[in-house]
Amino acid sequence: GVAKRIEAASFPEKWGARLFTHDGQSARYVDFTNVREVSRAQTYQVPRHEFDRILLDRAREVGVEVREACSVSGCEFTRDAAILDVASRVGGATTRVQVRALVDATGRGGLLARKFNLRTEEPRLANIAIFSHYTNVPRLQAPRPDDIRLIARSDAGWY
Secondary structure, eight states: OOHHHHHHTTOOEEOEEEEEOTTSOEEEEEEGGGOTTOSOOOEEOOOHHHHHHHHHHHHHHTTOOOOOSEEEEEEEEOSSOEEEEEEETTTOOEEEEEESOOOOOOGGGOHHHHHTTOOOOOGGGOOOOOOOOOSSOOOOOTTOTTSEEEEBOTTSOBO
16 A cells, blocks of 8 residues: 555645634634544645655556556547557657556546546536645644644635
């Protein structure tokens, strides 16, 4: 597994979340240790590229053929396999690759969703997300100063 590598990476642990009202008064605390349905109470704040590298390296170690700097331009399916058109972003050569299992991790590109016309719009989710890191923000009080912070805005938004 990757648990020891994630722990060794020293990602900040998150054991709960504090939700604040727009005026700064603490409104509620969610303690992850009180959730019975999960085996580990903490989560981590991870730089996505570092976390992805840990997972990719482990997949390679257990025998997964990993191709980087490539894109899938097409796919077809037989009874026993998926056949992918894989183009190298370095040199541009395209090869056909047969796989027994396929995970579409193309995100918004949605290779399989487009191929099978599965993409639907959900009007209630027509939102945007803004992400940023802040500096000089006072830490939360003990005992868990690194926990997640959510601040509700007076106009029904939050950050």
